[in-house]
Amino acid sequence: MRNLTLPVLFCGLSAFGQDKEASPFDLLASYMQGTFSSIEQAKSDTDYFEIELEMVRFNTEAKDGVWLYVEQATAAKKEKPYRQRVYHVEQVDANTFTSTIMSINGGEAWYGAFAQPEKLKGLSLDSLQALEGCAITLTYKDGAFTGSTDGRKCANAWGKATYATSEVTISPGLMVSWDRGYNDAGEQVWGAEKGGYRFVKRQ
Numbered sequence: 001m002r003n004l005t006l007p008v009l010f011c012g013l014s015a016f017g018q019d020k021e022a023s024p025f026d027l028l029a030s031y032m033q034g035t036f037s038s039i040e041q042a043k044s045d046t047d048y049f050e051i052e053l054e055m056v057r058f059n060t061e062a063k064d065g066v067w068l069y070v071e072q073a074t075a076a077k078k079e080k081p082y083r084q085r086v087y088h089v090e091q092v093d094a095n096t097f098t099s100t101i102m103s104i105n106g107g108e109a110w111y112g113a114f115a116q117p118e119k120l121k122g123l124s125l126d127s128l129q130a131l132e133g134c135a136i137t138l139t140y141k142d143g144a145f146t147g148s149t150d151g152r153k154c155a156n157a158w159g160k161a162t163y164a165t166s167e168v169t170i171s172p173g174l175m176v177s178w179d180r181g182y183n184d185a186g187e188q189v190w191g192a193e194k195g196g197y198r199f200v201k202r203q
Contacts, residue, residue: 036199
């Protein structure tokens with residue numbers, strides 16, 4: 001049976017992906033930027049939808065980490081993303097990083113901005129609101145970044161859920177995101193059941 005709930009995840013610095021001297025933070029910033037698609041997974045397993053994920057950097061003059069504008073949409077309705085966020089990625093220590101997830105007040109005005117990132121210069125940070133408890137902590141090891149939200153801290157009211165969890169793996173050319181919603185009894189009420197969505201980066 002096909003999953004009825006779409007995944008709710010988390011112009012690149014592509015040179016970093018090939019630079020052995022790049023820091024883990026530079027690698028993470030590079031891996032997270034670009035266009036991603038789950039089409040290959042959807043073709044091989046009808047339980048998964050064909051989803052397109054766009055992640056583009058903005059506010060590049062900031063000294064407090066990397067800011068990413070994010071849209072997720074079904075391939076058939078790219079112009080109407082079902083999820084829009086800003087990720088603020090910061091370094092905690094040499095191999096630990098956090099991605100704060102933010103909603104955008106009046107976000108509809110920015111739909112499609114990933115295709116014209118210069119427009120994002122007008123996106124005010126005052127219009128952003130962090131989703132409390134939903135930040136993802138990532139650890140770098142063996143060339144990849146893995147992480148998750150913290151327990152039940154990310155409140156979620158979709159369907160019969162009271163909280164949500166996200167598990168993420170980010171590596172060169174691939175981002176795996178497994179997002180699930182649970183009720184108070186700890187029973188899963190939405191999200192993929194067999195594993196995360198596999199977003200392959202388009203070159």
